[in-house]
Amino acid sequence: MKFQPLFLTLALGAFAATQGHVLAQQAATLTLKHDEGTATVKKNPQRVVAMDEEALGWLAALGVQSRVVGIGSTYFEPQDVQGGKIKANVLKEGFYGRVGLNSPAYIGSWTAPNLEVLTALRPDLIVRLTWDGNQNYDKLSRVAPTVGYKEGGAGFWQKGLRDLAKVFGKQVEAEKVIQQVADVNRANARKLLAAGVFKKYDKVVVVAPFAGGNNWVYSNVRLIPDLRALGFKDGLNTKATTLNVGAQISDEALLGLDRKTLVVLFPPGGKYDGADAFLKTPVGQKLRAQSVVYRPEAFAPYSGPLVSIRNSNEVTRLLLDKVK
Template sequence: MNLRPLMLPLLFGAAAVQVAAAQTQTLTIQHDEGRTSVPGRPQRVVVLDEEALGWMFALGLGDRVVGLGSSYLTPGDLSGGKLKPGVLGSGFYARGALKNPSFVGSWTTPNFETITALKPDLIVRLTWEGNQNYDKLSRIAPTLGYQESGAGFWQKGLRDLARIFGKQVQAETVIKQAADVNRTNARKLLAAGVFKTYDKVVVLAPFSGNSIWAYSRVRLIDDLKALGFKDGLKVGAATLGVGAQVSEEALLNLSPKTLVVLFPPGGQYDGAEAFLKTAVGQRLKAQSVLYTPEAFSPYSGPLTSIRNSNEVTRLILDKLK
């Protein structure tokens, strides 16, 4: 007798029981804003910034995102509280299977009414010392907060989400992939003799309005250090733990052997073009490369790290040809 037809319903039934058990399991997550009990494998997730969105994308969970917060989006990018199709399918947003999430404000000014109406079972956000609204968000749904200045910032956030969604193997795979890409590109730069010309690096973020920031942690600089560069500029007390505003005098004193990577913020905050027209920008032009991130890109994360490494390596090698 062929027992296979008889066994299939039993197997499918067992699988369904396992999935149901995983979804009802409650996990306790230690994050930068406290300890939070989270239901296993949430179905409706609100992310309050592109960093958290990038972690969801890396785990193949973009379709679980029902609400998206962003500082990049403007009223012209939205229609009826949703991202316009052209925006949804452009830049970093096209990296994952987003299903037309609602816009829920920014990481500093979340729209509580919209978030509540979405009935999320998990909220994920970046945070910083003195940030507000955690209690309000936690009354809507379990909320996890992560500081960019924290050790292993994006790896920690990614691994926590992987544990919640049962995606630990996938998380470790993508973390290793990002590290492997940096190692491969480091060998390319070394073989090309790049470090004989530039042994140090500084990452400058030119903002509209003529303010210049130097990143000291997380935002691109960590990938450049992994490629083999040393710090070319010591910044003062870091805002949000990742960088500080720098003076023109400090930039004019940079060594000619310090590579300057211009890494402008996205959207309306991009001041790279204006900076390059200034006296300081002209002075540093010969030792600078301009790296423009994808539209709506997070500053960090596994997918961003891989793109950073590959694109900046290409720019540097092209400059030295």
């Protein structure tokens, strides 16, 4: 019996040490509930993979783009990559040039990432845009904690930004960025109102003309939220959408738009851009007087805080020029 106090002391010490280790681990991690599940993420990660430009935009808005060691994208051609890395001259173009990166590896496309390359990067966080039916989440999660946010969800980029801000301890910065977007939209809305833009165009439609002749309208994301924030009403209601993003539109529907509906041609980037070809069609010719062409930056994401600010400023500039 005389040994029991010593045994109890040792047992309690071991328990306390174990509990301390568990608490320390918990303090160093954060559990996020995102659109693809739940992930336990190490706080303040140093090696991050952005599976797409949207994710890169959130990370850049928080000022942690230097930690991005790998990028997934569908923009790159074979000549843009050398030795598994994106060429330095490419990283100086468009959105990439505005963000600034430290020679990240190219891990393939959003839908078909190179898991061998990804694993070799030893990331401690993977971030991606996602949608219904998107694959590889389980495979990515086996490499590193992975978080995904659905593009068609309400306020999706704000949620992604705020979640990542918790991970990096950048909550104040995230709120400042979100507020900056709102402030820019308010300032530009006043300019448009003063110039009489809304008297001429009170509604708007965002048309994505693809090379080859297919035209889509964006109904929930991809520029349309920024135009709504500027004060425009929807010029067309699309009942059925794909992935809650938009829908293919017929020539007949476009010809039915009234003259007070502004048509913003927002083509996809690079070889998919069909804006010039659209304007040469009979429909494009009829709508030309009420249309503006707004091209995104090279390698730009479709949405996010950095893109929203550019959208607001550049579309405002185009419209002020149009109504002079």
